[in-house]
Amino acid sequence: MRPLFVIYLIIFFFVPGGFCFGHGLQHTEIQGGVGLAVLYDDGTPMSYCEVKVYSPADGETEFQQGLTDKNGRFLFYADVSGEWRITVDDGMGHLVQHQITVDPQLTVVPPAATGYSRRQGTIIGLSLIFGIFGLISMFTGLVKRK
């Protein structure tokens, strides 16, 4: 009598449980990724702005879309190597377009040092202006001496 009761119990508790786990889910924590942090001119993060990511394999349909976080950051996981295009749009007229190169190991290729900050640009611009006019004045001075 007792073993039969135990068998009933096993069937009662485990069989429905088995069905429930039939659609079970798995999750694994992942690290790394490819990402971008976007700030306004004044250093304020572009928080909760629309992001679209385009894979090198398909430049028209978004590979992923979402929002930047509170700190203006967005991460995604590249599945092929090549140039990934990311757009960040705050809906108020500010749009950032950026390309990230991913190598065959699916790691980000660091971008070459490009561009200058606004301050650096101003200083360079001023230096160029003074340099050009300095050369002109030197040249005209030499011509006058002759």
Add this chain to the structure above:
Amino acid sequence: MIRVMFVCMIIAVICLSSINHVSAHEHWLDADDYYVAVGDTVVLSLCSGHEFPTRAMVLKERVIHITEVLKPDGVSEKLSLTSGQKCWQASFCGHKAGTYLFRFTLKQPQLKEPKYQAKAIIIVGGVDNPERYQFGQWLEIVPEKKISVLTTGDQLPLYVLFNGARVAARLTVIPEQGRSFYLTTTGTRCASLPLKRAGRYLITSRYQGQECSLIVLFPDRGSEN
């Protein structure tokens, strides 16, 4: 040699002054008329662009936070928008004489505070009340004098409020015609806007990550006579 150096410096100053903030992205609330009769319908436009008054783009619907009018009796009413060409539009009819204060704010839905507040003041039936020029919320530019009585050559005192308290801020003034310029206001002293010519003036300011704008229109009163 000194003359050449002087010329160099002048050119450098001109080049630097050409890098102005007026080319920054601004938003503004514009009306087809700012001084109307009772019962007249006003069409308001929510505009965005780099060069006022040229409208460059339509704001995304998801960032339009508040669009409302504060009526002379202190009651606010939501404005319903329609998508127009290069801007959102709303129409309003003032059935009572008084000062009507309009605004729209821009905000990412997840943020608590708006990033931008644009205002317009419309005088209906000639009743102009400077006490009705402010919402007392977020960042806003407030004229201290009646705008309806000003004429060319006058000065318009302006101050900046942040949640109802006066703050020190820089104002950018972009006239409809002519060059833009800057004004500064302190917590106690108003900025003084010289009205050199008739037309619309877009005034903008920025404080603690928020931005705001106000349009004031000075009609050519000389041509009315």
